[in-house]
Amino acid sequence: MYNFHNDGLIHPEEIVLKVIDLNKMTKFYDEVMGFKLLEVSADKVVFSLDGKNKFLTLRTESGFVPKSRGKTGLYHFAILLPSREDLGSFINHLVNVGYDRLGGSNHGVSEALYIQDPEDNGIEIYSDVDKDKWEYNDDHVKMVTEPLNYRQLMDLGKDKEFKGIPKDTILGHIHLHVDDLDKALKFYNTIGFNLVSTLAGSAYFISTGGYHHHIGMNVWNGRGAKAPGEKESGLDYYTLRVPKERMGKILEALDEAGYIYEKHLEGEVITKDPAGNTILMK
Numbered sequence: 001m002y003n004f005h006n007d008g009l010i011h012p013e014e015i016v017l018k019v020i021d022l023n024k025m026t027k028f029y030d031e032v033m034g035f036k037l038l039e040v041s042a043d044k045v046v047f048s049l050d051g052k053n054k055f056l057t058l059r060t061e062s063g064f065v066p067k068s069r070g071k072t073g074l075y076h077f078a079i080l081l082p083s084r085e086d087l088g089s090f091i092n093h094l095v096n097v098g099y100d101r102l103g104g105s106n107h108g109v110s111e112a113l114y115i116q117d118p119e120d121n122g123i124e125i126y127s128d129v130d131k132d133k134w135e136y137n138d139d140h141v142k143m144v145t146e147p148l149n150y151r152q153l154m155d156l157g158k159d160k161e162f163k164g165i166p167k168d169t170i171l172g173h174i175h176l177h178v179d180d181l182d183k184a185l186k187f188y189n190t191i192g193f194n195l196v197s198t199l200a201g202s203a204y205f206i207s208t209g210g211y212h213h214h215i216g217m218n219v220w221n222g223r224g225a226k227a228p229g230e231k232e233s234g235l236d237y238y239t240l241r242v243p244k245e246r247m248g249k250i251l252e253a254l255d256e257a258g259y260i261y262e263k264h265l266e267g268e269v270i271t272k273d274p275a276g277n278t279i280l281m282k
């Protein structure tokens, strides 16, 4: 069993969203996504996947406005379920709660569902195909977009009643809108990510440790798209888990390439990719 999200690999781990209607969003992540509530206050709600660690923070502030179209930011965050049975069970659950904006694809390396939260943030729910079955074109992972076999998955999941998101679920990858693919790639290369796949010159997929992708990036909101304003809802920041012993080298590389970052609490570092997506490295 491969593990592409272990502590020795740089990978995304947490998401923080700016939200307008905290109650409505909390209800969605509780009832539809089955995330576990960790903290609730008047302006902030924190969810966990495993019941212990923070995963998704929703925060609100007066003056937040809906994000405008054609900006950089979040395309989707993608939670990786422990098994195919869990994916089937999750589809059955979505049918039971009456969620009706479901999309799905078989990517060869993974099987994925796509949904939107009430404030239009994209969410992918997926399970991985074993790495031994992945195909490659030269040294790039081959990812396809084929119909998802809903019937088979729903059948597989029928004996596994959904009782909240399984505790071994993790943030598998994040997919971002950027303004310029090569500019973004150069930045993420500096941190330590490698290009593993491309899609018709409009999307790049990057990872560490040979995963099919920890980060996707695309220019589907337009080349040269601007970053959203401070008050626009959507992605506030995401976190990257960085092995402690590598942080120093990464900061040196960022310095050398002229990227700006700020030291935060206890060895945490805040930076932005060139498309304006904020990252907390910890």
Ligand SMILES: [Fe+2]
Pocket: 076, 078, 124, 173, 174, 175, 216
């Ligand atoms: Fe994705």
